[in-house]
Amino acid sequence: MDTPILSPASTSVLPKEKSRSRWRRLIPTAADVFVLPYVLFLLAFGILPGVYALVLSFSSFANGTPQYFAAGLQNYVTAYTDFRFGTAFANVFQFLIISVPFGVIGVTAIALLIHARTGWFSDLMRTIYFLPGAVAGPTVVLLTLFMCDPQVSPFRGLFGLFHMQTIVDVIQPSHIPWLFTLMGFFVGAGGWIAIFYGGLQGISQELLEAAIIDGANGWQMAVWVKLPLIRRYVIYLFILTFAGNIQIFTEPQIISVSFSLFGFSTISPYWSPNQLSYYFAFNIGNFGAAAAISLLMVAIGLLGAMLVIRATGFFRTDAAAG
């Protein structure tokens, strides 16, 4: 091992540099210290839960306390062959088929419509769409239960058209995917419309003027000029909506608990996979099976993350930071 040569008078350059960099590598730089608290959080709340879930999925909870690695693949078998597992994914799949196209097309269309003209009306509408983002979780469900009750809802005229008299008519199992779609759109669309609008604002005026000179009207410009330029936002929205909607938990959970007190069940306590995982953990006490399902959901989420990173080329911004 070289002894550190610290004298600046030394004429031998290569050994001095090599040993100095080896010496320097042992001392944390200020940048390392800046990053350290975050890295600790990243490990503790990003990596560790995933690793712990992995360990748990191979553990047995038969005796109440966890016996790590005692269960082999039994938890996975239990979870994935459970009759509710397939149903949960079928429910979510049905929900995705409706909600993802609706969400992506809805947001894109509204953003383009708003951007077509300036003025106080556009700004006002954009703000109105943005505000429901402040509502979330149980409040959305509460609001939904009010809005879907033909007895109090301001939309009762609409329900009358469909011959729906009571809240039970509205919140039927077959309507559930549409209900969740509308709820999600109500809360989430406004924020995305604002982001899309920001992106549209970033399109250079020269490009738009060139299109006008070429004879494009507002509609053509939206479809053939603006839309291609924001296609990355659209892809990003698609993947995030897909990945996020698979993880749905709050809405079905609260509706399930609320309605079970009515004396009938509109929606089961294991309607979505995350609910099933929760059910395994807290109703049955089988944390191993719950972990097996959680891991699957994490894996699906990771897949979504990878797709976003590839589709939007996030790493290309890395070049900006020398």
Add this chain to the structure above:
Amino acid sequence: MLRGTLSPSPAWYARLGYRRSVQRGNSLGPVGTLIRFFALLLCGIFFGLPLVWLILAPTKTDAQLTQNFPLSLGSLAKIGEDWQHLLSFDDGVIVQWSINSILYTLTTLVLALAVSLPAGYALATSRPRGRRIILSLTLVAMLLPISALVLPLFLEMNLIQLVNTPWSVILPTAFFPFGVYLAFIYYAVSLPKELLDAARIDGANEWQRFWHVGLPLSRPLLGLLAFLNFTATWNNYFLPFVMLQDTSVYNLPVGLQALMIGTPALHPTTSTNIPIHRAELALAGVLMVLPVAIVFLFSQRFVISGALTGSIKD
């Protein structure tokens, strides 16, 4: 104006204000403009009507809610009664819930900013160890919905016996990878290297450069991060629902759910004396929504201008 020329000059267009509207492709045609107007108006009703109803609901009695016009105003005094009824639930625990919500949200916000800002700054302006790995993991963590990790997080917290304490909610939410990523982008793109170099020449150490140069220049970033973190934490349901068992440590979202289940508001057939009906629940809902709605109103421009700087250039 048209002397000697057959086509109008640009100055002529400008005088008519035509140029400005042409720049937006105002040529939707009269029918198109009308279609656009009504389409956007319908959307406005979809997004706006429920909130208007929610704000007006606490002013009406249950009977008025059912019989009167949905957007009618009842009596303002009713709001006071509703609040008294809410306070009667579990000895005024709703006040505790509100305090908890404020406490958790502010603590999480301060912690998240204190951890994320230096990290994003360092990742953008120097080469800390493991930079690429940290950035990759941050991206992945940022895009991974936390719902999938709630259960393992619960077991982890259980292991260190923090379950049912505020820290079980504050700490995981203070982990803010999206904040680090946004800070990284912001500092990489918007911080002039020359300023930092000048500070270094003047003898400032790393911390001084961050505190006196980097931080004061990052106000838009701070606004956006504070907004995102605040709204996520205030409305947080799944994590607190799993972590917190005693009603005294609930935050407002979990508390609201307890009100929805434990009172006759939505289940008229349950026989209890708790005077919490639809109007009271609506008031609780307004209480939850109002702070965030106000923050939203002031933060819309941050979202439009700041959210995805640098990542959308083709």
